Amino acid sequence: MIIIKTEDEIKKMQVAGKVLSDVHHKLRDFIKPGVKTIEIDRFVENYLKERGAYPEQKGYEGYPYSICASVNDEICHGFPSEYELKNGDIITVDMVVNVDGWLADSAWSYEVGEVSPEAKKLLQVTRESMYKGIEKAVIGNRLGDIAAAVQKHAEENGYSVVREFVGHGIGQEMHEDPQVLHYGKPGRGLRLQEGMVFTIEPMINMGKKELTIDDNGWTARTKDGSLSAQYEHQIAITKDGPIIITDQGDC
Numbered sequence: 001m002i003i004i005k006t007e008d009e010i011k012k013m014q015v016a017g018k019v020l021s022d023v024h025h026k027l028r029d030f031i032k033p034g035v036k037t038i039e040i041d042r043f044v045e046n047y048l049k050e051r052g053a054y055p056e057q058k059g060y061e062g063y064p065y066s067i068c069a070s071v072n073d074e075i076c077h078g079f080p081s082e083y084e085l086k087n088g089d090i091i092t093v094d095m096v097v098n099v100d101g102w103l104a105d106s107a108w109s110y111e112v113g114e115v116s117p118e119a120k121k122l123l124q125v126t127r128e129s130m131y132k133g134i135e136k137a138v139i140g141n142r143l144g145d146i147a148a149a150v151q152k153h154a155e156e157n158g159y160s161v162v163r164e165f166v167g168h169g170i171g172q173e174m175h176e177d178p179q180v181l182h183y184g185k186p187g188r189g190l191r192l193q194e195g196m197v198f199t200i201e202p203m204i205n206m207g208k209k210e211l212t213i214d215d216n217g218w219t220a221r222t223k224d225g226s227l228s229a230q231y232e233h234q235i236a237i238t239k240d241g242p243i244i245i246t247d248q249g250d251c
Helices: 007-030 037-050 117-135 143-156
Strands: 068-071 074-076 090-099 102-111 167-169 176-180 197-200 203-205 211-213 220-222 228-230 233-238 241-244
Touching: 007 037, 007 090, 007 102, 007 233, 037 068, 037 090, 074 090, 074 203, 074 228, 090 117, 090 228, 102 117, 102 228, 102 233, 117 143, 117 197, 117 203, 117 228, 117 233, 143 176, 176 197
Parallel strands: none
Antiparallel strands: 068 074, 068 090, 074 220, 090 102, 167 176, 167 197, 197 233, 203 228, 211 220, 233 241
């Protein structure tokens, strides 16, 4: 069942989105060679606590951290650890922020120090693919229009789109209907209507789309060892076009 959100409820999610966007911007300066990924987790948790917010994913189905920190070939759900980031790494930080019971969800990929031109292009195209999908998130379009726009841009640049993980509705629960695929054909799927709120969060691989899951039961990584990146925004469908709830300044 899709839960249609009121203007007031969307505004409440925008409060959480502002906190989330702010911490992502802070991470641009915090993330650098020599920083351990567990230190990013602690930084985020402390930042949220100081602002009356809570890391919603901590404890979700047993997940033990405030963020997901996915490095290089890790697609998503990477565990923060004692791993020290190296010059040339890329890292995706994904988090869900709870403010007064309303949620915001966003992932950004970051360059660590000086990265290769190939890695830089992967991040650029992944980010662009997300925004191509957002452009299609208007009343009357279908979910397939979003999916096709994402897939087309990624594949035109020689990359592959991960199939196993998708966007989702969100509000007071982390995962609601509908599921939002990042691959498919235009003109298909659920028709978009005012008040829908969901994430668009493509995971794009430099190599093939296939993945494996680590022994921890959470972390997905590319089967061929290629780099993977992700950008995610949470949006609301309105009569004036999509509102990006988690965008308080360009990611």
